Amino acid sequence: MLKDPFxxxxxxxxxxxxxxxxxxxxxxxxxxxxxxxxxxxxxxIDGELIEKSKQDPSPLVIVGAGVAGATAAIVASKHGIxxxxxxxxxxxxxxxxxxxxxxxxxxxxxxxRAGWRRMHDDEGANLPFTFTQHKASTIVGSWEGVLKKEIxxxxxxxxxxxxxxxxxxxxxxxxxxxxxxxxxxxxSYCVGENGTPHEAQIILWCVGFGVEKNTITVNKDTVYxxxxxxxxxxxxxxxxxxxxxxxxxxxxxxDGSLQDFLRIATGSETxxxxxxxxxxxxxxxxxxRAELLSIEMDAxxxxxxxxxxxxxxxxxxxxxxxxxxxxYVEWCRAILNDQIPxxxxxxxxxxxxxxxxxxxxxxxxxxxxxxxxxxxxxxxxLICEYVAHYSDGVWNDAxxxxxxxxxxxxxxxxxxxPPPDYNPxxxxxxxxxxxxxDFEDTIGKWPLxxxxxxxxxxxxxxxKPIIVRHGIKxxxxxxxxxxxxxxxxxxxxxxxLPGVAFESMVIS
Ligand SMILES: Cc1cc2nc3c(=O)[nH]c(=O)nc-3n(C[C@H](O)[C@H](O)[C@H](O)COP(=O)(O)OP(=O)(O)OC[C@H]3O[C@@H](n4cnc5c(N)ncnc54)[C@H](O)[C@@H]3O)c2cc1C
Numbered sequence: 001m002l003k004d005p006f007x008x009x010x011x012x013x014x015x016x017x018x019x020x021x022x023x024x025x026x027x028x029x030x031x032x033x034x035x036x037x038x039x040x041x042x043x044x045i046d047g048e049l050i051e052k053s054k055q056d057p058s059p060l061v062i063v064g065a066g067v068a069g070a071t072a073a074i075v076a077s078k079h080g081i082x083x084x085x086x087x088x089x090x091x092x093x094x095x096x097x098x099x100x101x102x103x104x105x106x107x108x109x110x111x112x113r114a115g116w117r118r119m120h121d122d123e124g125a126n127l128p129f130t131f132t133q134h135k136a137s138t139i140v141g142s143w144e145g146v147l148k149k150e151i152x153x154x155x156x157x158x159x160x161x162x163x164x165x166x167x168x169x170x171x172x173x174x175x176x177x178x179x180x181x182x183x184x185x186x187x188s189y190c191v192g193e194n195g196t197p198h199e200a201q202i203i204l205w206c207v208g209f210g211v212e213k214n215t216i217t218v219n220k221d222t223v224y225x226x227x228x229x230x231x232x233x234x235x236x237x238x239x240x241x242x243x244x245x246x247x248x249x250x251x252x253x254x255d256g257s258l259q260d261f262l263r264i265a266t267g268s269e270t271x272x273x274x275x276x277x278x279x280x281x282x283x284x285x286x287x288x289r290a291e292l293l294s295i296e297m298d299a300x301x302x303x304x305x306x307x308x309x310x311x312x313x314x315x316x317x318x319x320x321x322x323x324x325x326x327x328y329v330e331w332c333r334a335i336l337n338d339q340i341p342x343x344x345x346x347x348x349x350x351x352x353x354x355x356x357x358x359x360x361x362x363x364x365x366x367x368x369x370x371x372x373x374x375x376x377x378x379x380x381x382l383i384c385e386y387v388a389h390y391s392d393g394v395w396n397d398a399x400x401x402x403x404x405x406x407x408x409x410x411x412x413x414x415x416x417x418p419p420p421d422y423n424p425x426x427x428x429x430x431x432x433x434x435x436x437x438d439f440e441d442t443i444g445k446w447p448l449x450x451x452x453x454x455x456x457x458x459x460x461x462x463x464k465p466i467i468v469r470h471g472i473k474x475x476x477x478x479x480x481x482x483x484x485x486x487x488x489x490x491x492x493x494x495x496x497l498p499g500v501a502f503e504s505m506v507i508s
Pocket of ligand 1 (some may be wrong): 021022028029031033063064065066067068069086087088089091094095103104105106169170171172181206207208209229232256426472
């Protein structure tokens with residue numbers, strides 16, 4: 001039995017020697033992931049799960065050279081533990097390394113905590129990497145330098161454990177062994193699907209959060225794939241060059257979608273930059289801050305406890321998230337309609353920002369913004385409410401009542417006046433050409449939802465570009481022997497509460 005609660009919470013399947021920092025945990029920043037990497041190693045050392053004197057099997061195998069895996073490798077090395085760090089790509093931090101168009105801000109997750117504004121750079125000073133808000137490629141560039149130096153130091157400074165960094169090495173696991181009990185002395189893995197099995201005292205699984213769903217499927221055909229969230233997209237140029245001539249549709253109501261909405265509609269690099277431009281802090285009174293924190297916490301619990309159970313989600317999470325959205329809307333209206341001093345100047349700033357900007361719409365099959373960072377939810381709701389009710393028609397020519405097109409599932413994407421060489425399967429088609437979109441009304445699928453705005457008519461549902469942000473899908477564990485599926489499912493449902501508890505959580 002693992003005594004340490006941190007390790008117990010991160011144990012995956014039934015093995016005490018397989019610790020996973022991956023999976024569908026949210027919201028979690030790069031700094032949080034770095035801290036988890038640090039803690040996992042420290043707790044394994046404190047719990048004497050790693051014997052550094054014993055080199056066979058390898059003391060510590062770390063899979064995945066993102067911020068979590070790289071931190072863990074450096075911390076272990078500094079404690080004299082030799083490490084093999086495997087990465088499936090040719091270099092560390094590959095997800096974000098080349099992204100020069102998008103900023104990474106580890107702090108936005110903290111809002112609306114009162115201390116959020118006081119937080120400053122280099123907060124992670126005890127961790128090997130520094131954390132700042134900057135373009136992703138700039139931040140990751142500095143991390144690459146740190147990792148390189150630590151790898152070199154690990155080979156030259158006495159007392160350090162050597163970091164053996166193996167790139168282009170995808171790791172496959174023995175899921176049968178991982179599911180067959182806790183008291184193994186070691187755990188096995190293969191480099192490559194058909195590689196020979198190796199053994200490790202501990203495997204730290206730092207493979208990230210999964211694959212982005214960024215395709216629209218109509219009648220089982222994938223009709224459009226949009227640029228990945230972490231890629232060098234051209235969305236900055238929509239704000240800079242196209243202005244009001246663009247009419248953007250973002251599908252999906254989670255963080256990726258809200259982040260792009262704010263970026264394209266306001267030209268701000270991050271949610272925090274926009275917050276500062278709006279000079280909004282005076283409006284965030286303690287009462288609002290306290291309520292938002294409390295209802296966000298309820299939503300977080302609901303989301304965790306019902307993970308992966310579609311039916312439960314609809315009846316359990318949905319009412320809580322609907323309530324959350326309703327309160328954000330009410331607060332945003334109060335902020336915009338003179339109930340709070342300063343509303344007028346806020347409306348003026350919003351008008352200056354939005355009048356010349358591209359018109360951007362978010363369509364979701366749900367009645368609410370999905371589970372996301374509160375700051376994104378707050379700013380996107382504020383803009384949607386402003387455009388719908390207080391803007392004197394800044395985006396009226398789009399003929400869509402509210403930028404948030406709720407309970408609307410895309411069931412058709414049709415090119416408008418397509419050029420002869422048009423190919424809907426080509427990446428980017430929806431970014432280059434105008435498309436008419438067909439929405440299906442999903443309001444009947446949500447027990448407590450009401451329709452506050454009509455769906456846009458076909459005539460007005462013509463967009464360019466269309467951006468698909470349908471969330472992240474957790475990648476299944478890979479294995480080289482036959483998998484025990486039941487155990488995997490149980491592991492993912494560990495936070496599921498008994499039915500009776502669900503009932504009491506629902507807000508009517
Ligand atoms: C859309 C989106 C927006 C985000 N925005 C922010 C933000 O603004 N601020 C912030 O702080 N955080 C943000 N995050 C969260 C942050 O990106 C993650 O928490 C963090 O990058 C995860 O780090 P990691 O090291 O766990 O995983 P990753 O950075 O994903 O690294 C995992 C590594 O494992 C490798 N790997 C995977 N499988 C294998 C295998 N079988 N064998 C070998 N290697 C493997 C991968 O190639 C990858 O290099 C965002 C995340 C997403 C998805």
